[in-house]
Amino acid sequence: xxxxxxxxxxxxxxxxxxxxxxxxxxxxxxxxxxxxxxxxxxxxxxxxxxxxxxxxxxxxxxxxxxxxxxxxxxxxxxxxxxxxxxxxxxxxxxxxxxxxxxxxxxxxxxxxxxxxxxxxxxxxxxxxxxxxxxxxxxxxxxxxxxxxxxxxxxxxxxxxxxxxxxxxxxxxxxxxxxxxxxxxxxxxxxxxxxxxxxxxxxxxxxxxxxxxxxxxxxxxxxxxxxxxxxxxxxxxxxxxxxxxxxxxxxxxxxxxxxxxxxxxxxxxxxxxxxxxxxxxxxxxxxxxxxxxxxxxxxxxxxxxxxxxxxxxxxxxxxxxxxxxxxxxxxxxxxxxxxxxxxxxxxxxxxxxxxxxxxxxxxxxxxxxxxxxxxxxxxxxxxxxxxxxxxxxxxxxxxxxxxxxxxxxxxxxxxxxxxxxxxxxxxxxxxxxxxxxx
Amino acid sequence: xxxxxxxxxxxxxxxxxxxxxxxxxxxxxxxxxxxxxxxxxxxxxxxxxxxxxxxxxxxxxxxxxxxxxxxxxxxxxxxxxxxxxxxxxxxxxxxxxxxxxxxxxxxxxxxxxxxxxxxxxxxxxxxxxxxxxxxxxxxxxxxxxxxxxxxxxxxxxxxxxxxxxxxxxxxxxxxxxxxxxxxxxxxxxxxxxxxxxxxxxxxxxxxxxxxxxxxxxxxxxxxxxxxxxxxxxxxxxxxxxxxxxxxxxxxxxxxxxxxxxxxxxxxxx
Numbered sequence: 001x002x003x004x005x006x007x008x009x010x011x012x013x014x015x016x017x018x019x020x021x022x023x024x025x026x027x028x029x030x031x032x033x034x035x036x037x038x039x040x041x042x043x044x045x046x047x048x049x050x051x052x053x054x055x056x057x058x059x060x061x062x063x064x065x066x067x068x069x070x071x072x073x074x075x076x077x078x079x080x081x082x083x084x085x086x087x088x089x090x091x092x093x094x095x096x097x098x099x100x101x102x103x104x105x106x107x108x109x110x111x112x113x114x115x116x117x118x119x120x121x122x123x124x125x126x127x128x129x130x131x132x133x134x135x136x137x138x139x140x141x142x143x144x145x146x147x148x149x150x151x152x153x154x155x156x157x158x159x160x161x162x163x164x165x166x167x168x169x170x171x172x173x174x175x176x177x178x179x180x181x182x183x184x185x186x187x188x189x190x191x192x193x194x195x196x197x198x199x200x201x202x203x204x205x206x207x208x209x210x211x212x213x214x215x216x217x218x219x220x221x222x223x224x225x226x227x228x229x230x231x232x233x234x235x236x237x238x239x240x241x242x243x244x245x246x247x248x249x250x251x252x253x254x255x256x257x258x259x260x261x262x263x264x265x266x267x268x269x270x271x272x273x274x275x276x277x278x279x280x281x282x283x284x285x286x287x288x289x290x291x292x293x294x295x296x297x298x299x300x301x302x303x304x305x306x307x308x309x310x311x312x313x314x315x316x317x318x319x320x321x322x323x324x325x326x327x328x329x330x331x332x333x334x335x336x337x338x339x340x341x342x343x344x345x346x347x348x349x350x351x352x353x354x355x356x357x358x359x360x361x362x363x364x365x366x367x368x369x370x371x372x373x374x375x376x377x378x379x380x381x382x383x384x385x386x387x388x389x390x391x392x393x394x395x396x397x398x399x400x401x402x403x404x405x406x407x408x409x410x411x412x413x414x415x416x417x418x419x420x421x422x423x424x425x426x427x428x429x430x431x432x433x434x435x436x437x
Numbered sequence: 438x439x440x441x442x443x444x445x446x447x448x449x450x451x452x453x454x455x456x457x458x459x460x461x462x463x464x465x466x467x468x469x470x471x472x473x474x475x476x477x478x479x480x481x482x483x484x485x486x487x488x489x490x491x492x493x494x495x496x497x498x499x500x501x502x503x504x505x506x507x508x509x510x511x512x513x514x515x516x517x518x519x520x521x522x523x524x525x526x527x528x529x530x531x532x533x534x535x536x537x538x539x540x541x542x543x544x545x546x547x548x549x550x551x552x553x554x555x556x557x558x559x560x561x562x563x564x565x566x567x568x569x570x571x572x573x574x575x576x577x578x579x580x581x582x583x584x585x586x587x588x589x590x591x592x593x594x595x596x597x598x599x600x601x602x603x604x605x606x607x608x609x610x611x612x613x614x615x616x617x618x619x620x621x622x623x624x625x626x627x628x629x630x631x632x633x634x635x636x637x638x639x640x641x642x643x644x645x646x647x648x649x650x651x652x653x654x655x656x657x658x659x660x661x662x663x664x665x666x667x668x669x670x671x672x673x674x675x676x677x678x679x680x681x682x683x684x685x686x687x688x689x690x691x692x693x694x695x696x697x698x699x700x701x702x703x704x705x706x
Contacts, residue, residue, distance in 0.1 A: 012485060038452040038502040039545065039557055040533040049675060056645065060532045060680060063456020063578060111462060111483060122484030124472040131469070138465040145463065153636040155463060156456045156578040157647070160640045167642040333641075410485070 012112040012122070013418055019387070019409055026395050031388035033380055033413065046370035051077050051339050051361050052163050058357070058372065059157050064107070064419060067100035067148060068350030069357075070161045071222055076357040077163045080344025081365075083337045088330040089165040090222075092151060095323045096161070097222045097348070098316040099147025102185075103155060104351040105271075105309040105316075106144060108417045109196060110137030113306050116411045117199040133195055136188045140313060143185030147320060150178055165334030175324045182324075186317040190289060193310040197293035201303040204390055207231045208266045208382035210273035210300075213349055219278045219315060222348045227277050228262060229298075235277065240345045243356050247373060259380050260373060266381035269353030270416065271308040275299060286315045302386055302415035309417075339365025350375055352419050376419045387412045444493040444592065447479035449513055451499030451506050452533055452561060456578040457524030458482055458498040464581055474592060490516030494591050500526040500533060500561045507558075507567055514568035521587055522564040525577035529649050529684035532577075534561040537683060563683070572597065577647040577680035580632045601652025603627055604644050607635035616643055623666040625676060628654045628688075649681035656688045 017035035021028060042061055046054060054073040059066035071093060078085060085093070110133070111123040120126040127134040145155040150170060152158020160167050209231060213224030226246070227237045238246055249260045261267070276298040282290065290311045299308065341363040347356045353375030360369035390412040394400050400408075448458050462468065462483060478488040495517035501507050514520055525531050537560045545557070564570055574587055583599055590597035600606075604626035608615065616622040616638045624643035626635070630651040637644045663673050677685040 012481075012483065038506065038533075040452060040502075040561075041536055041545070042532075044543070044545075045532075045535040045539065050672070053675065057532065057679065060454050060456075060577065063454040063459050066454075066456070107462065115485075121486035122477075122480075124469070124477060124484065125486070127469055127472075134469070138468065142465045145465075153640055154578075154633070156459060159637050159642060159645075159647075162642075166640075167637075168640040 012115065012414060019413065021387070021391060021405070021409060023391075023395070028388045028392045028395070031384050031391065033384055033387070033418075035380075043370045043372060046359075046367050049367050051081065051337070051359070051365035051367065054357070054359060054367065054370070055161055055163060056157075056159075061372065061374070062419060063156050065100060065104055065350045065352065065355075066157045067097055067152065067161075068348055068355050070158065071097060071348045072346045072350075072355045072357040073359075074161065074163050075223065075346030075348065076344045076359050077346070077361075078337055078344065079346060080342045080359055080361050081337045081340055082342070083164065083335060085165055085335055088328055089169075089333075089335065091323050091327065092166065092169060092330075094222050095320055096148060096151040096158075098320040098323070099144045099151065099155075101221065101316040101351055102144025102189075102313050102320075103141050103148065104144070105313050106137055106141040106192075108351070109192065109306055109309050109313070110134060110141070112417070113309075113414055114196065114199075116414060117196075117306070133192070136192060136195075140185050140188050140192060143182055143188075143317070146178060146181050150174060162334055164337040165330075165332075167333060169329055169333045171329060172327060175327050179321055179324045182317055182321055186314065186321065189310070189314040189317050193289055193293050193307070193314055196306050196310050199306070201301060202390075204302055204386070204393070205300045206268060206272065206302050206382065206386055207300070207389075208268040208385060209262055210276050211262055211267045211269045211354060211378070212273040212277045213347060213354060214277050215281070217281065219281050219319075220274065220349055221316075221319075224347075224349075226347065226354070228267070229273070229276055230265075231300075240347055240356075243345060243347065243373070244358070244371065247356070247378065249373065249377060260378040261381065262378070266385055267378060268382035268416075269375050269378050270351075271305050271312060272299060272302065273353065274349060275308045275311065282311070282315055283318060286311060286318055289314060302412070305415050305417070339363070343369075350419075352376060352417050353379060374419070379416055379418065383413060383416050383418060386415070443474065443476045445478040445488070445491070446475040446588075447490070447492040447495045447513075447517065448477075448482070449479070449495060449497045449499075450482070451497070451510070451526070451564075452502040453499035453524065453526040453531060455482065455498070457527070457576075458496070460523075460579055460581050460584055461496070464585060467585060471588065475588075492517045493519065494588070495520045497522045497527050497564050498524055500530045500563060501567055502533060502558050502561045504558060510564060510567050519571045519591065520564075520568070521572045521574060522570050523574045523584065524579050525575065525647065525649055525680045525684075526561075527564045528573040528575050529681045530561040530563050532680045532682070534683040535678060536561060538678070538686070561683075572599075574599065575630045575649045575681075576632050577649075580634070583632050600631060602631050603651040603653075604629045604631050604633070604635050604638070604648070607631040607633070608638050611635050611639060613638045616641065617662070617666060621666050623663050623668050623672075623676065625659070625663075627662075628656065628659050628685075645676065645679065646685065647680050649684045650688055654688050 020032040022030040055070040058069040148155045153160045210229040213220040214227040215224040225237045229235045343360045356373040358371040587597045617624045622643040625646040626644040629646045630648040
């Protein structure tokens with residue numbers, strides 16, 4: 001007889017789903033991340049819209065990473081229209097994206113993930129014992145918000161982003177004032193990195209293929225070539241236009257999110273993948289700080305993703321300051337993007353991983369087809385593998401209570417900062433145990 | 438004040454992008470002081486500690502799009518002394534209410550290869566369509582300052598000061614020259630609820646209506662103005678049919694308004 005247990009709700013993730021574990025004779029036979037995401041049909045209602053509309057419309061997929069949606073949408077539409085945005089406009093976009101990385105990664109580190117390592121239920125509880133650390137995190141987050149608010153108008157669903165560039169670009173003085181706010185945040189970010197590096201990290205290894213964009217000369221954020229680093233093998237890359245030939249989404253009956261596979265295998269994108277693929281391109285001081293934090297080359301321990309996120313926050317602040325230093329206001333806030341018939345592809349590194357957009361336009365610039373592949377649908381398979389491996393590992397040790405297994409399973413999921421936005425509410429963990437479970 | 442005496446705050450989410458409840462976590466300076474004033478009893482995005490109701494103040498983010506959620510909001514209402522719906526999804530059905538004006542079966546087939554796995558209602562509806570709501574806070578996303586005003590007013594036992602005037606008033610207060618008058622830029626400011634601080638015009642962009650309709654909307658005057666600023670009827674529809682589509686749609690029933698919900702012929706794919 002199978003035992004079915006409902007033990008609480010998964011919290012501190014963006015959005016809701018459920019988790020289902022089946023344990024038979026001490027063996028995890030099924031580990032499923034169920035997403036009850038009520039479908040919102042973005043790809044359907046994008047049809048018939050103008051080519052200028054996807055950045056604003058798709059930002060509403062996610063309130064946590066709207067800039068990622070706006071940037072992938074802009075790149076895809078511009079690709080369809082044969083327009084390249086470069087120079088200082090591209091630099092401003094990268095600066096804006098740094099802002100989102102800082103705020104979103106800092107949110108995850110301090111408010112969602114750190115409580116797991118310190119045995120607390122929330123950052124508010126955490127603040128009772130570690131108030132200075134939580135306040136430091138909130139200050140770093142504010143610095144990220146300040147970038148997005150200056151360049152975008154507001155931090156959630158910014159209004160100043162358009163196909164071709166911006167509606168208005170800042171003057172030098174505005175950015176210099178911003179830099180004054182970022183400099184102390186950089187010191188805070190280094191302190192935060194040292195703080196998380198001191199946490200206890202259980203042993204674990206994620207064996208999925210790692211997948212991230214790669215640039216020739218810098219840590220990829222707002223563009224690059226899709227690059228795969230399989231477990232124990234050499235890296236390979238493919239052109240962005242071939243994305244959907246490699247990354248194939250399939251439906252599973254238990255989830256409203258599509259599951260994606262990369263060349264038939266489970267893969268993982270996000271911080272672990274980015275650091276493994278582009279970590280060597282980080283500037284020397286950031287690499288040094290990462291080494292001191294215990295990161296050396298490729299890291300496949302998902303618990304340590306919090307350290308990599310902290311490295312990325314430090315890098316984003318360094319990079320933002322560099323971009324501000326080099327800033328020279330562009331002559332126009334946007335380049336023209338006249339519509340033409342065609343298909344365009346865009347991919348950028350959302351904080352949680354690669355976000356791909358594809359649009360087909362007719363000659364008048366009306367969207368005839370749209371495709372969005374978010375990082376969480378790509379990561380679902382790898383998260384389930386991780387869950388199975390981590391719970392299995394625990395079961396081979398001493399007796400584990402259901403409460404303990406639940407906490408462990410939730411942690412295994414939060415390691416990957418899944419963005420289950422646009423989803424329904426209850427996130428129940430179901431553990432089914434067979435007779436010997 | 439003892440722990441027991443603190444008002445109990447709950448935050449619930451339905452179909453949405455999470456952005457409006459995230460606004461609470463974006464109150465960096467106020468978050469920890471607020472946690473001292475209220476007992477955050479239910480806020481899954483922020484805390485694994487989940488306390489059962491009743492709640493003194495429930496903030497509800499998101500729209501109702503499944504039969505299960507229609508049931509869930511009734512339970513939440515029964516457990517909540519005050520219920521405030523926050524954001525365009527909760528107050529107007531959100532961007533996903535575009536389905537209300539289309540064929541959902543067709544929508545589902547475009548996104549999912551196996552539509553039989555997907556459970557959804559044909560419409561996305563605001564919270565107030567299902568249960569009585571004490572206050573609707575508009576915006577896509579809501580404004581941080583307005584959210585804090587709602588919570589502060591609740592703690593003080595007074596009515597929140599959320600003016601129902603249009604974005605035009607906010608532009609005047611901010612001293613932003615009118616983008617329509619100065620540049621002929623199509624702008625929904627005259628019919629859109631204030632609260633954003635008139636952001637778009639300050640960036641040289643026309644308002645795109647993300648806060649939904651203001652308290653006094655004159656659509657028969659608005660639509661010819663948009664046309665004279667160069668928008669086709671289809672573009673007027675596109676501008677009104679975004680995050681607050683259902684709220685603006687209710688106002689578009691006059692002779693002058695282009696009340697054609699289906700996409701124009703020739704643009705249907």
